[in-house]
Amino acid sequence: MPPGITTLAADAPTLSAANTGFMLICSALVMLMTPGLAFFYGGMVRVKSTLNMLMMSFISLGIVTILWVLYGFSLAFGTDIGSVIGWSSDYVGLSGIGITQLWDGYTIPVYVFAVFQLMFAVITPALISGALADRVKFTSWALFITLWVTVVYFPVAHWVWGAGGWLFELGVIDFAGGTAVHINAGAAALGVILVIGKRVGFKKDPMRPHSLPLVMLGAGLLWFGWFGFNAGSWLGNDDGVGAVMFVNTQVATAAAMLAWLGYEKLRHGSFTTLGAASGAVAGLVAITPSGGAVSPLGAIAVGAIAGVLCAMAVGLKYKFGYDDSLDVVGVHLVGGVAGSLLVGFFATGGVQSDAKGLFYGGGLDQLGKQAVGVFAVLAYSLVVSAVLAFILDRTIGMRVDEDDEISGIDQVEHAETAYDFSGAGGGAAPRTTASAPAPGTTAAPQTKKVDA
DSSP: OOOOOOOOGGGOOOOOHHHHHHHHHHHHHHHHHHHHHHHHHHHHSOGGGHHHHHHHHHHHHHHHHHHIIIIIHHHHHSEEETTTEEEOGGGGGGOSOOTTOBOTTSSSBHHHHHHHHHHHHHHHHHHHGGGGTTSBOHHHHHHHHHHHIIIIIHHHHHHHHSTTOHHHHHTOOOSSSIIIIIIHHHHHHHHHHHHHOOOTTTTTSOOOOSOHHHHHHHHHHHHHHHHHHHHGGGSOSSSSHHHHHHHHHHHHHHHHHHHHHHHHHHHHSOOOHHHHHHHHHHHHHHHHHHTTTSOHHHHHHHHHHHHHHHHHHTTHHHHHOOOOTTOHIIIIIHHHHHHHHHHHHHOBSSSSSSOBOGGGTOTTHHHHHHHHHHHHHHHHHHHHHHHHHHHHHHHTOSBOOHHHHHHOHHHHHHSOOSOOOTTTTOSOOOEEEEEOOOTTOOOOOEEEEEOO
């Protein structure tokens, strides 16, 4: 994503109603991705955890929005301080921004850029939640989100996208969030689950998705919203780069879905709906950093490679014994790493920048830059997230009691259940059966109620 760019006064842009409207629509699409993620994750858990999974995503919409207005936007996109963080007092509370003030170098208002970036900040911690299904206290999760976006997401967003951020200045390409969003969230998920441990019954009890239609609905909403996530990240629609990103998003997602299903058929003998949904998400993740640098043919390669790698990676939790409930590590971390590194191979030098990958005559230079970005974000997020989880676990506790986990976290944490079957018998009148009168009497036959 391009940060603010200083321009000469004579070349200063003016507000574009078309680009402003386009970016507001893209912001709404990205917002829709968080409820889509909630449905995607919600269908993948067991019935007793459905509401908790939905709420772990929805609460991010509340917490991160307020933090972003208060200080998050300033930390991520304020004036650079030492290439690691930003700060601008005008951005605190969004109080010093004029309603027609433009984001530096672009034709959209600062408010529009701020709200677009807000939606990225919202969904990133929500992605982490899928790894923690069934076992985390809701209060602890809310506090973790607050701390995590403050000390991990906001600084990393500045590194990658902020003017002066050290990864941006290095030349790392991350069009829409392979490092800042997906590697960041995937590494954080791994750090937290290494601290809080496995679910009760992991590798023993069946933990199958309770609603695959809900999973497919969520995947469809994610796919739809991702066009705003990716195409909108060019912050306008004047030069065709956003259009290329839109096309590449569709192409890579299709390729990844087919590749995942092909691997699944060869490995397990079936084409599953869960595999189709997961493969699509893997393709969306992988094309997020790379789609503005590759051609549509390159997008096919990126999607296919990511689909196979992520399908292989989801089984690693059984081999190494970490309980990544809904495969956040396998899909988002691995997919983000793959998509970011593949820029170093497939960048054409003819879309968002003139940087070329190995296969287009650029040598290993861009690949080296991508590797620095990947492993810097991975290491920082993994370590800091584990430390935050450790502190919370040792103070207020991260996990619900074992008995509460077994009985169901929905009832314990939210006093609700996802599905109410109390009226499943319908509204028909109760059936009756006649009982004969006692011998020697002439009383009318008595009836007794039979439950439907």
